[in-house]
């Protein structure tokens with residue numbers, strides 16, 4: 044985690060650059076806030092004055108990063124996504140993430156889950172490639188843990204370099220042995236420079252072990268209200284302050300070390316520690332479970348597309364912001380909210396996550412028609 048000397052240096056430097064009025068306000072903030080170091084408070088005070096959050100140019104970003112469909116392409120080029128999640132309790136969440144990735148346009152979608160969850164997830168859809176490899180403590184004796192953990196890692200590693208993005212956490216559960224295996228998978232993904240979208244129980248894991256993502260610019264955290272609260276408490280050692288959502292979000296991303304954070308809520312707020320973009324287009328008033336899972340699968344696809352586009356020689360340099368993880372978050376959030384709004388128009392109070400998934404295709408088509 045990027046605390047201590049570096050943070051202290053940037054806070055001190057920012058103090059030196061601030062005008063007397065800014066400096067006084069900063070001192071006031073430092074006096075008002077309790078519970079964490081003066082360096083951290085200094086950063087937060089400066090960040091809260093870094094300017095208002097601006098609404099992302101959502102539909103244009105979505106159009107810019109969505110690839111054309113043409114006959115020159117082969118299977119795999121539009122994205123290969125892997126979801127690490129699915130256990131005894133939760134089979135819906137990894138399915139929602141994986142199927143959403145396919146419905147948006149990824150070519151292949153894998154799920155790595157526990158042995159119990161696999162037949163259930165396979166039965167939801169033949170489109171998803173399901174690997175029943177994860178184990179929970181109840182099915183593994185202490186003496187077997189090391190060998191099983193290495194086996195799990197070897198199974199995922201066979202595929203790792205083929206993936207354009209991992210989604211870690213939807214329906215993963217919180218079993219300590221399973222989370223330990225997933226930590227090892229995340230370390231290998233980092234070594235292979237595979238982007239990682241961390242959601243659900245993946246955020247529970249990461250909040251307790253920030254080193255898994257800190258200073259990794261290809262990590263994207265997508266916390267809901269509870270997950271965000273836990274992150275703020277752990278990293279900034281204070282409570283969520285909605286009067287300064289912009290500054291607090293920037294501080295959080297900076298303290299973790301340049302990861303991208305998509306804070307879900309009435310408006311989705313997205314930052315990479317440098318800029319904050321919001322996506323506020325109207326979604327749906329239904330808060331049925333599973334919408335965050337659609338979002339994580341969608342963000343994974345759009346990040347893959349944005350990264351490919353950036354690497355292309357004809358990359359449109361006028362697209363702003365430039366960071367592919369931010370672009371992916373903006374596009375994913377926009378599409379989910381549009382699909383949720385169309386599903387709600389149709390189904391009203393009975394709108395469910397599966398209804399929203401059915402509108403992903405039409406939503407993308409409305410914004411970015413196939414020519």
Ligand SMILES: NC(=O)C1=CN([C@@H]2O[C@H](COP(=O)(O)OP(=O)(O)OC[C@H]3O[C@@H](n4cnc5c(N)ncnc54)[C@H](OP(=O)(O)O)[C@@H]3O)[C@@H](O)[C@H]2O)[C@@H](O)CC1
Pocket residue numbers: 132133134135136137212213214215216217242243244267269270332333335336
């Ligand atoms: N159809 C499906 O399969 C769906 C499955 N889903 C999956 O569910 C998982 C949890 O995600 P979520 O969104 O419910 O978590 P969140 O808002 O942090 O917690 C809400 C409250 O519950 C509690 N709590 C949670 N887990 C706990 C545990 N193991 N043991 C004890 N307490 C626990 C939590 O308590 P706290 O952590 O604050 O102590 C808080 O008060 C995640 O894998 C997600 O992907 C969803 O995507 C929806 C669709």
Ligand SMILES: Nc1ncnc2c1ncn2[C@@H]1O[C@H](COP(=O)(O)OP(=O)(O)OP(=O)(O)O)[C@@H](O)[C@H]1O
Pocket residue numbers: 243266267268307308309310311326327330331332333334335336337338376379380
């Ligand atoms: N109050 C709200 N108003 C409008 N949209 C919202 C609101 N809260 C969340 N959303 C939208 O719903 C999406 C999912 O956010 P939510 O907070 O439900 O995630 P989650 O709790 O992780 O979901 P899941 O049940 O899949 O775990 C977000 O992208 C956001 O756009």
Ligand SMILES: [Mg+2]
Pocket residue numbers: 242243267335336
């Ligand atoms: Mg969630």
